[in-house]
Every structure is written in C-alpha cells, then in structure tokens.
Amino acid sequence: APYPRTAGVPLGSAIQRTDSARGTQGLARRSADREEYWDNEEVKPTVVQGGGSLRTWSFTTDKIQCVQVNLHTEGRPLNAKVDVWTGPDSTPQQMAVYLEDGNLRPFNAVVFVPRSLGGQKHAVAVRNTGAMEFPLKAAVEVGSIFPSAFSMEEVAYRLFSVGGAKTIQGGAVRTIPFSPSVTSIQLMLTTDGRPLNARVEMLQGPDNVKQVMEVYTEDGSSRPFFAIIETPGYGNVVRIVNTGPMEFPIDCRIEPYTVEDNGFDDYFLD
Numbered sequence: 001a002p003y004p005r006t007a008g009v010p011l012g013s014a015i016q017r018t019d020s021a022r023g024t025q026g027l028a029r030r031s032a033d034r035e036e037y038w039d040n041e042e043v044k045p046t047v048v049q050g051g052g053s054l055r056t057w058s059f060t061t062d063k064i065q066c067v068q069v070n071l072h073t074e075g076r077p078l079n080a081k082v083d084v085w086t087g088p089d090s091t092p093q094q095m096a097v098y099l100e101d102g103n104l105r106p107f108n109a110v111v112f113v114p115r116s117l118g119g120q121k122h123a124v125a126v127r128n129t130g131a132m133e134f135p136l137k138a139a140v141e142v143g144s145i146f147p148s149a150f151s152m153e154e155v156a157y158r159l160f161s162v163g164g165a166k167t168i169q170g171g172a173v174r175t176i177p178f179s180p181s182v183t184s185i186q187l188m189l190t191t192d193g194r195p196l197n198a199r200v201e202m203l204q205g206p207d208n209v210k211q212v213m214e215v216y217t218e219d220g221s222s223r224p225f226f227a228i229i230e231t232p233g234y235g236n237v238v239r240i241v242n243t244g245p246m247e248f249p250i251d252c253r254i255e256p257y258t259v260e261d262n263g264f265d266d267y268f269l270d
Helices: 024-038 152-162
Strands: 016-018 046-048 054-058 066-072 078-086 090-099 107-112 122-128 136-141 166-168 173-177 182-190 196-204 209-217 225-230 236-242 250-260
Touching (some): 046 054, 046 122, 066 078, 066 122, 078 107, 078 136, 122 136, 152 182, 166 173, 182 196, 196 225, 209 225, 236 250
Parallel strands (some): 016 250
Antiparallel strands (some): 054 122, 066 107, 066 136, 078 090, 078 122, 090 209, 107 225, 166 250, 173 236, 182 225, 196 209, 196 236
C-alpha cells in the first residue's frame, strides 16, 4: 500500500471548525489549546537548549509505525533539524524547520517509521540549530490528542483518502492562498516511491516568510510528509517548491484543518 493504513479509520474529510469570531478571539482560542497540550501530564516535553544541542527518542518496539513531533518556543524564533535514524548509518528522512514565532506557529508533524526489512530500530533526533539564547520544547508522542479528537495519524490517513492531489514537477513552484477564516491547514506530500525533496513556506504578505520546512525522504510513498500548519491572521499563502530534479514529481494534498464558522465558503482563493 502507498500509505501505512490504520485499520478502522473511516474515510472523509478531517476539517475541524471553531465557533470563535475571526480576530484576537481565534488566536486566544488556539493559544489556550496549545497551553493545555503542553500542560498535559501525558505529554512530557523536553527542553532542547540552543547552540546545537541534540535530543533523541528511540523506539523499543517495531509495532510503532508513526509518531507525532511537536516543536514549540515561548515566542522566540525556532531553528531545528528533525532526523529519522534507522540503524547505525541510515537517515531516511530529514527536516529543517524555521519558525519566526514558535509560540504562535508551532511545528506539528507526523513522522512515519515503517518496519525495516532487517528489523533495525528507529530513532527520532531533534537538534536545536538556533543560538544559545533560543531554547525550544520538543515532544515526540504516539497517538497524541492534540490538536483534535482524532490522532494526527488518523487525520493524515483521512487526508490521503480524500484524493484530489496536485502534481508538482521537479523544480516547479505552487502557491496556494486561502481565506482569513482558515486558522490552520493540513498538508501532505507524497511520491510514487521515488525520493521526495521539497521546501514548504508560509508567507504573510509579499515575501514575508513566517515558516519554512525543508523536507527530504528517501521514499515519499512509505514515508510521506504530513504537517498541520497554523495560519493566524490575514493574507496567508502556502508556497511549495519541488527542489528535486524533473524526474521526481511530488503529489500535494492540502485542506483546511480548522476554520472559523463565520460564513466563508471558499477557503482557498486560487
């Protein structure tokens, strides 16, 4: 199968709605949700100091096929590298993350770790590449409850099942503007089994980059990239660049994740 399916997960859209009004109320609502997540006793975030500090999470069983990775700051910029290690010398997935404000726009992604043929164990490594003054909080969880009633694995499978993928050829750029009523989006990048190289940018205004994710996976079919991206305020645009060669196209699926119930029907403006 092109995606590690979870049994019993129904098909359909995973769009969530909030009943808050557009503006500061919506931001306060999401900020409260994040505080509840980080204060949850079941979630044990680890502080990763700046200056190149490294923290790893190893899996003791091969039954775990995906985990949720959350990176967060107290409002300062965030620069980090997230790698998946398989065995002693293999790094099948790498992500470089930049956030202008790690509190307003935290990093939430699902990392897929399918079973290796040799039975080698997996580990997730988070390195804080920012300055010493910019620590971050990191959490790697299985079946996390944030930010919806569904686990992010289930949300990712629902998005994959909806279909409607757009192909981005090697070297091509795709931009997707959307309505201010969209407060967060869900994004999935896949391939037909070939390597995946992409850069995902969140812009707010002309060339005002708020978030950047540079992604590499050696197999975009068994290790797709899935993230939920916060989009507070007006004028948000997602820009996706296929940084691979012409022979390596990628498929992009993007949908609203949370939207404010204020009468908007056209969430995407392209």
